[in-house]
Amino acid sequence: MTATQSPAMTAVASGDLGGVDTKRSARNGRGRWYRPRSVIGKVVQWIILLAFTCMFLYPFVWLLAASLKPRGQVFDNSLWPKTFQPQNYVAVWDQLPLLHWIFNSIIIAVLAAGLVAISSSVVAFGFSYFKFPGRGLLFGIVLATMMLPGAVTMVPQYLIWKQTGLLGTWAPLFGMNLFGSAFYIFLQRQFFLGLPRELFEAARLDGANYWRLFTKIAMPLSIPSFVIVFIFEFQASWNNFQGALIYLNGGHLDTFTVPLGISYAMTAFSPTNGGHGDYQYVMVAALIVTLPMLILFAFGQRYFIEGVATQGRKG
């Protein structure tokens, strides 16, 4: 994954950030630092809250409305289409190879997320359970790589993939995830450090080898942090536009991911490029690419918020 788009980039190379414990601090009531007591204060508070709700939701409602409008009305800004054209949702599949794009995006995102969650977990276990010379230094380097701007490695990584002969395949979009990723290693390590060491020592006495300690004890217990890593990377991969632009843009339309495909459609449908201005299909596609993320968030909300909050803890 590229550092530019992933949450990994947003984590700081500093010392220990606490574990994933936002729930606890929420429960003990600290932090409701000031509550308006007067009625006027309450009213103002709710007006502010609802105004921002409108601001954040408006583009979604607008998108939904636009996706149901016929060609000429996409820009009319009414949140209730004058003419309903739900056929857009049927026609879009003929207009664009959207099914291919969705399939490609899912495969790449699952591979990217699965690989990075497993590899980061393995590496994190190495950094948390074992003592070996240079451990501190090496982990310092792991943290330092989080600060490396993605732009610096973008060109050489492309050339490295060129050398391997894998350009034009999907490999560059998930291949680097085989080797773990700094922020996720950090996150998983935090989790492993919280596991009581006696658990492992007992298994050692029973004759379990190190690999078994990892697969039979560490992995099953670390499912929560595994899920955080998986959904973070799934989102990063699903949204990855720049990577697709670099590695897939020259290829056949059917090999695009959804973000690259939509970007293509935005250009192709533009009247200046001989299109008919069929932006309603772009809107349908934009809605379809967003929907899985909203569903993912609905189910994994706690993980997202905790994961993001962890980045800033004691930053």
Next chain:
Amino acid sequence: MSVATGAPPATGAADGGERKIRKAKKYNRREAIAGYLFISPWILGFLIFTAGAMIYSLVISFSYYNLATNSAVPAGMDNYQRLFSDPKVAMSLGNTLFYAVLAVPLEIIFALFLAMVLSKLGRGAGIFRTIYYLPKMTPSVATASIFLLLLNGNTGAINAFLKLFGIEGPQWLVDPNWVKPSIVLMTLWGVSGTMVIFLAALKNVPRDLYEVSSIDGAGPIRQFFKITVPMISGAIFFNVIVLTIAALQVFDQAYLLFWRDQTNASPDSSLFYGVYLFQQAFRQFDFGFAAAMAWLLFVIILIITMIQVKFSNRFVYYEGDN
């Protein structure tokens, strides 16, 4: 391969003995080997895709790279000299810095404001937090395709909204002066990641501080500057650094709004450093020059981050410090 657990390694021979024995006691050899094996994927990846890539990038930046033959011809300092002779480098850098100076403070203020509104709410905060977080989940292409139409100077909803107040909205995407505010607007819509970090920080501010200070007669504004800001200074610092690094690399929004369609001419003020770097690498295939540009960006980010770290030492409060 190795002797029984806990035994010192057999290699710790006679001379230089004492230090080696102490080391051997500290590290169990079997365990150390296993540790290295576990972290070996990362070491491999680091050597190839980070360290290797950086060295490779340095080498390319001093060469003319020919994509067809995959060969590099030494170019001396040419690519670095071009950084100064190509006016678009300075221009795109100026655009990017201008954008960062505009975007980062606004993002911080807006995110902090939202976080404070939500943190006052107590029980109902969850649903609002969810709604405010949704833009963050929206892929950048979707955001761009929505805002491309919302920001349209003639037909866009944002100008229609401004008209309600009698304001004639600008040509957001055409007028060179309004290009950066357009992208800032998109960025602000997705500011909720920063908000969540502030929210977590605000939760850890001890409530008694506010109670004690209000007994002493401190008003909300005074409390904000004397308690809230110092207590969450760590989170502010973190967000400033992360947002600055992101702003200096801004690509997706700028590319999707202005440079996606190569048949259209876009205003110079929309050429951001990340976009120009991308164009040089993957449109012109001038990898040597692109690598030199990347190193310049790296140095700039490094310097700015170091200044921020230095500056932060003066005012950032960490728990446990006095």
